[in-house]
Amino acid sequence: MNLQEYQSRELFKKFGIPVVDGSVASSVEEALKIAETLGYSVVVKAQVLTGGRGKSGGVKIANNEEELKEKVSKILSMEIKGLKVNKVLIAKAVQIKKEFYVGFTVDRSSKRNVLIVSSEGGVEIEEVAKNDPEKILKVSLDPLLGMFSYQAKNASMFLTPNKDVISKISTILEQLFRLYISIDANLVEINPLALLSDGSVVALDAKIVVDDNALFRHPEIETMRELTEEEKLEIEAKSKGFTYIKLNGSIGCLVNGAGLAMATMDLVKLLGGSPANFLDIGGSSNPEKVASAIEMILRDKNVKAILINIFGGITRCDDVANGLLEAIKKVKVEIPIVVRLTGTNEDIAKKILENTPLIYVDSMVDGVSKVVELVNRG
Ligand code: GDP
Ligand code: MN
DSSP: OEEOHHHHHHHHHHTTOOBOSEEEESSHHHHHHHHHHHOSOEEEEEOOSOSOTTTTTOEEEEOSHHHHHHHHHHHHTOEETTEEOOOEEEEEOOOEEEEEEEEEEEETTTTEEEEEEESOTTSOHHHHHHHOGGGEEEEEOBTTTBOOHHHHHHHHHHHOSOHHHHHHHHHHHHHHHHHHHHTTEEEEEEEEEEEETTSOEEESOOEEEEOGGGGGGOHHHHTTOOOOHHHHHHHHHHHTTOEEEEOSSSEEEEESSHHHHHHHHHHHHHTTOOBSEEEEOOSOOOHHHHHHHHHHHHHSTTOOEEEEEEEESSSOHHHHHHHHHHHHHHSOOOSOEEEEEEETTHHHHHHHHTTSSSEEESSHHHHHHHHHHHHHHO
């Protein structure tokens, strides 16, 4: 489970890690109130679960009320890497002298926790690893004994020659490690950890990923979960008896069985299309369920055509065909629907679907080719 920056900052504070004053807002009015108590300048930061917000225009400084209004309303209407921004963090703006990267994570190859630090802060660590690997130090930690103070000191000395800064950073590393262990995190990351012009060292960003398998031990963290629009859809689908996962393509897929659904998506890709979703309708194909599945697929405005791929085993194809007809009576569909129905009573099903708006095909390959052709033709 990923925490938002404003949530991670609260945990940082609890463990003594210095952060700049600030608070979260969901509207311009709330932002103005926060800025009033902080004083200008402030930094406005999009709260979305992705990195690179700075580069995408999701981090901006406001020097007065006018600028704050403008920047908050702009950022609140943004989407960053497909994620809608609903909240912004308003924090005191600071003068940065130097940016570092520090983090703890699990190193799968050595099966140990590892401390990673880099003198190239503010940049994505993957970039540094690729371009300047010598600027990264990794320290493998003992699974039983944890991190020794000398390891924190050594890592800090790798970052700076300044004695005072070394001592501040190693204290932060010890606090961050305590946090990492006590909440069963997979990752805690401060990027940038900033040395400010007044000589203080503060966490200017905060990223925490908690191990999902350990969440039962941390109910207070579970309650911090903020569902994305996509996750809300997934939960709604589950409540209606099918599994739906939104993707970014243009071909809506409605399939029975997770394996067949995966195979269908593979074939769509192979033949030059891209699936808009994964959807496993499950065992029975009652019209009610099919109708709500189609309705959910259609909520995605990227969808240009739908492919229905059903293998009728225990469910008979003629029942499915009738169900489909009933379903499209319930939901208004203005895009083509290609249907591949095979298995028990498929001949009857084929007859039922003759002279209907549904495009019947005889095989999975035919169906996928057809739907890809329809979408690519536009
Ligand atoms: P990310 O791009 O999603 O990792 O978001 P960050 O929280 O790391 O912010 C991006 C960058 O904005 C940081 O690397 C800093 O250089 C800059 N930044 C953040 N807060 C401040 C601030 O208070 N003052 C200044 N001058 N820059 C800031
Ligand atoms: Mn960052």
